[in-house]
Amino acid sequence: MTQIAHERPLAAPLRGPAAAHTPRSAGRRPWVAQAAVLLGALAAWELLDRSGIVSDDALAPPAATFARLGELLVTAEVWTAVGQTLTGWGIGIAIAIALAVPLGIGLGLSNFAYRSTRLVVDFLRTIPALGLIPLAALVFGASRSAVLVVVVPACVWPLLLQTAYGVRDADPLALETARSFRLGTWGTLRRVVLPGALPFVATGLRLSAILGMLLAMSIEMLILVPGVGALLGTAQRNGDTVDVYALTLLAAFLGLAVALAVSRLERRMIRWHPSVRSRR
Amino acid sequence: MSARLLRLGRHLLVEAWLPVLAVTVWWVGSASSTSLYFPPLSQIAERFRELWLFDQVPVHLVPSLQNLGWGLLCGVAAAVATGIVIGRMPRLHSALLPLMEFMRATPILALLPLVFGLLGLGVTSKVALIALGAFWPTFLNTVDGVRSVDPQIREVARAYRLTRTDIAFRVVLPSAMPQVVVGFRTSVSVAVVVVVGSEMFGAGNGIGYFVLQAQRTYAIADMWAGIVLLGLLGYLLNLLSAGFERWVLSWHRGQRAAAAVLGEGAR
Numbered sequence: 100m101t102q103i104a105h106e107r108p109l110a111a112p113l114r115g116p117a118a119a120h121t122p123r124s125a126g127r128r129p130w131v132a133q134a135a136v137l138l139g140a141l142a143a144w145e146l147l148d149r150s151g152i153v154s155d156d157a158l159a160p161p162a163a164t165f166a167r168l169g170e171l172l173v174t175a176e177v178w179t180a181v182g183q184t185l186t187g188w189g190i191g192i193a194i195a196i197a198l199a200v201p202l203g204i205g206l207g208l209s210n211f212a213y214r215s216t217r218l219v220v221d222f223l224r225t226i227p228a229l230g231l232i233p234l235a236a237l238v239f240g241a242s243r244s245a246v247l248v249v250v251v252p253a254c255v256w257p258l259l260l261q262t263a264y265g266v267r268d269a270d271p272l273a274l275e276t277a278r279s280f281r282l283g284t285w286g287t288l289r290r291v292v293l294p295g296a297l298p299f300v301a302t303g304l305r306l307s308a309i310l311g312m313l314l315a316m317s318i319e320m321l322i323l324v325p326g327v328g329a330l331l332g333t334a335q336r337n338g339d340t341v342d343v344y345a346l347t348l349l350a351a352f353l354g355l356a357v358a359l360a361v362s363r364l365e366r367r368m369i370r371w372h373p374s375v376r377s378r379r
Numbered sequence: 380m381s382a383r384l385l386r387l388g389r390h391l392l393v394e395a396w397l398p399v400l401a402v403t404v405w406w407v408g409s410a411s412s413t414s415l416y417f418p419p420l421s422q423i424a425e426r427f428r429e430l431w432l433f434d435q436v437p438v439h440l441v442p443s444l445q446n447l448g449w450g451l452l453c454g455v456a457a458a459v460a461t462g463i464v465i466g467r468m469p470r471l472h473s474a475l476l477p478l479m480e481f482m483r484a485t486p487i488l489a490l491l492p493l494v495f496g497l498l499g500l501g502v503t504s505k506v507a508l509i510a511l512g513a514f515w516p517t518f519l520n521t522v523d524g525v526r527s528v529d530p531q532i533r534e535v536a537r538a539y540r541l542t543r544t545d546i547a548f549r550v551v552l553p554s555a556m557p558q559v560v561v562g563f564r565t566s567v568s569v570a571v572v573v574v575v576g577s578e579m580f581g582a583g584n585g586i587g588y589f590v591l592q593a594q595r596t597y598a599i600a601d602m603w604a605g606i607v608l609l610g611l612l613g614y615l616l617n618l619l620s621a622g623f624e625r626w627v628l629s630w631h632r633g634q635r636a637a638a639a640v641l642g643e644g645a646r
Contacts, residue, residue, distance in 0.1 A: 211393065232591065334492065
């Protein structure tokens with residue numbers, strides 16, 4: 100069934116990057132090689148800087164970059180910006196969940212609704228999310244609302260489609276069992292359909308959360324809404340190369356933190372799922 | 380025959396009533412709009428016709444599509460090639476894992492200032508960033524697909540003494556293909572976002588630039604026309620990549636079987 104993923108959202112929540120985390124035959128001490136690779140990357144950066152191929156205006160040396168990042172990390176300004184970015188992102192994701200999960204359940208349960216909305220959903224979800232930035236800037240200016248106007252619609256789609264697909268994917272045998280036990284509509288929904296859909300929702304949540312972070316920072320950078328993105332955009336406009344590099348690293352670490360947090364959350368939800376299945 | 384036509388008609392009706400209704404509501408509801416931000420749809424449609432059929436197409440649409448094409452081509456080609464190599468070398472894969480996790484978690488557009496600084500405010504930077512954005516989804520899916528090739532199939536290939544190249548192209552790549560293509564489709568949508576973002580950040584042309592510039596000069600109907608064009612573009616690209624997937628995987632038996640089951644289920 101995973102082969103029909105083109106018509107539907109990602110169908111296999113158990114695969115993907117999370118599955119790649121288990122090193123199968125990674126040698127005895129993978130961290131030695133891993134540390135070597137990271138050091139090698141830093142060394143390459145240093146060498147590129149020293150070689151003088153790239154001008155100093157364009158490339159900051161690693162030592163200065165990390166030093167600047169250290170300086171920045173003890174300023175209140177940077178932590179305020181991190182807080183602003185995370186708040187905008189968090190509110191956006193929360194609204195997206197509140198909208199997408201109930202709607203997704205509805206679309207999953209009703210074949211008519213699923214088919215009627217398909218063209219509209221397909222059209223709306225393929226609008227490049229950043230295309231809405233001008234509209235957001237126009238109506239709301241450089242404010243958090245502008246971030247939300249772009250983040251919420253973009254993050255609704257993965258969640259909505261994954262939820263709808265998860266609900267439609269409900270095991271027919273389990274549904275019939277629920278009927279013979281006379282669980283009723285609500286009982287079936289709560290005890291069979293929704294638990295079965297949860298892994299799909301978790302995948303949708305991971306996709307949305309990562310996408311939301313990308314978009315939140317981009318909007319901050321493009322229309323200077325206060326946050327990490329705006330710091331970066333300002334540094335670029337001022338031509339401060341070391342600042343650009345240090346803040347890019349900060350943005351990368353923030354992205355990494357979000358990605359790790361949500362894939363952890365997702366794995367927790369998935370771990371719960373097979374345990375329920377084996378009890379059944 | 381007429382029964383089939385009837386079914387087709389009903390199918391179209393079910394799928395199309397909501398889009399038609401939505402456009403009608405927008406059209407009628409905005410007809411007498413005097414709001415600065417939300418001009419009548421008729422006005423947007425007129426600007427759309429004036430701008431995009433086909434006056435501004437060579438100025439803004441063609442450069443965007445060119446960057447998209449080059450970026451996608453470079454990114455995806457690099458992703459499949461390195462994905463196959465790294466997917467078949469578990470140790471290398473494990474050694475690269477932390478670096479890859481870090482790089483792929485970086486919000487791609489946060490690299491805009493850095494890349495523009497390194498490569499200048501030209502086409503090169505944009506194509507490089509689009510390629511990088513397109514790289515990760517295809518790469519990760521390729522690695523995953525290659526790693527999950529059935530070990531038994533590998534052993535059979537070895538028992539038949541297939542050469543390394545034969546194994547790569549006749550065994551590993553075909554069986555990883557479904558996942559590669561799923562990754563490719565994600566790459567396409569990421570690439571479109573990077574195209575628009577890079578044009579908004581630093582450019583003198585392209586559809587992203589056009590839309591942002593229209594907003595800054597309060598040419599609101601132009602901005603809406605640009606957003607509609609972006610929507611159509613995204614939708615068409617999605618259709619194209621779906622078609623591409625079906626074409627590439629048409630040999631895939633599982634796919635055909637699933638399609639048959641689905642087809643019957645829908646009737």
